Amino acid sequence: MELVYKGKTKDVYALENGNYLLKFKDDVTGVDGVFDPGANTVGLQIEGAGKAGLQLTKHFFEILQEAGIPTHYVDATIDSAEMIVKPATIFGKGIEVICRYRATGSFMRRYGMYAKEGQELDGFVEITLKDDQREDPPISGDALDLLGILTLAEYEQLKHLTRQISSVVKTELLNRGIELYDIKLEFGRGENGEIMLIDEISGGNMRAYKDGVYIAPLDLEKLIVN
Template sequence: MNRKDLLYEGKAKRLFITDDVNSLVQVFKDELTAFHGTKRGRFDGKGAICNAVSTYLFQYLETYHVATHFVKKLSDNEMQIRRLEMIPIEVVVRNVATASLAKTYDLEEGSTLKYPIIEYRLKSDRLGDPMINEHHAYAMGYATPEEMKMISRIASKVNAIMKSFFDRRGLMLVDFKLEFGKQDRNILIADEISPDTCRVWDRKTNKKMDKDRFRYDMGKVDKAYRELLGRIVSAA
């Protein structure tokens, strides 16, 4: 399988066409962005860390029969993936109140929710990723009721699996974002699952180990990403 033309350049990754029509190569960049691309940064090795974390978590989820687009890791910052028809919705699962949720509903920052919340956002930097519900998704033709039901089931299952995974490593899964795509009639998890797309705190110290360090200029972004990778791959 050979990497060919660039299909899409995003803020954190590049997708390349390959000689296999069903596969793409996803290349993780060292760039970091936040607030819909208005804040930008980078550090050496960031792409490799996100590729390694995503590879580990996709493979782990597959052992629980969660379908993902992951095929194999090709190099430090390249992953072979299944080419999907993407559903342009960001699916956010929250266990702990932070950021926009805490602000909108006046919840104490860091308070544990009684039940996980699943939020849907239309993936559009231009519109600022507006929040939608299932009905918006059907009405605007982004997904069918059956697809949304499947997406919410998968998101809940992934949350349960990943919460206990991080728990065993002394980490708290605060929230995370998933993207989904379709292949025939199947819905698969796509994109990445990494410190760019999850909020993870140390359980003892509440130290943030994710992109919030970059968003809010907390420093030691690279050290936190590296430590998170180390704790993820350490034996359970």
Template sequence: MKVIYRGKTKDVVEVDDVIQLFFKDDMTGKDGVFDPGENQVGLTVEGSGRSGLAVSKFFFERLKEKGIPTHFITCDLDAKMMEVKPVTVFGKGIEVICRYRAVGSFMKRYGAYVTEGQPLDGYVEITLKDDERQDPFINKEALALLDILSEKDYETVVELTKKICLVIKEELANKGLDLYDIKLEFGKDRETGEILLIDELSAGNMRVFRGSKPVAPMELEGFLSL
């Protein structure tokens, strides 16, 4: 087994040319409070790794039904393992945030112009994966200038993001839940060069509300009846 990457919430390993993600019980946040926008481990909750994988499996399978390309192949819930396609990331990794409501870092930056929970109509932002620099935001021109993401690939990523997030938003709405924002990652299939959704689709990467109350990450599995 070759360890490719040890992350905050997952480890990536290669076993006999097969790439596997192992989900941990660690969650991002601060001072023991969950926050998908944080870039540090804030708490450890037993069972959260398996729950996150179950939710990811649910959404990846829905996206497959819609013909949306992802890296997902299969998973083993008991082992907290997801088998995925080998990919090449953009630069050192990018994160794509789709926002339906003004919360979190969006409120911190633009609070003088918006109110908490204000509709944002699926606004898309991109950040660089860089803990040292607090995951800085970057625009289309800078991504191309720094040879991280071409303008053509940028448009593809944004288009895929909107399609993916609409599927997830509608699935949650069917359960009486409201998606406020979600963080996605993308890469290119090493064999075909196709842009794929990668990483996970768990509650740890999104803010979900039921009415005016936030849904805790491990509660989402129950709402989806997984």
């Protein structure tokens, strides 16, 4: 295996057969020791977070596969916190797509003059650039097209896939009495140009609440999978 990328929460290795191996780590994003899925820095380390994140990711990716939704998922080994994925090309230098069902986190930091904490947002889709230096600025569909990051048609497809995937996750959580506030997804183009979900779906990239109380990433994995 050849290390090709060292990320905040996982490392990426190239395999001889053309696929890639993602090694999940116990690092999670946050600020000043407080977890925040929207943060662009590693804020803390939680023992077991890597395996828990992969367990939940495997669970959701397999549900999406059964539903015929395109993803890069091939296989996963929980004990070693490793996932095999198909190759994908990212949009530009990377974008993140957030689906918001309630106002919280960075949405409130940006729009708190108008929004109220916990306000219903009806699956609002927001795209941000992966740019730590500029604190992941939000970007419109027109700007994405203008800058050559993706076309307007791809933008609409991205929004549709985001709502479709987020709805699957939201329903899965609701079946266990858990409410999804927001979720952060990543997409790429497969070898045939098809847009597909990449990266992960774990407690580390969503905010979920049960009876009005926030659920930490490791606790969420236990509630969903175990």
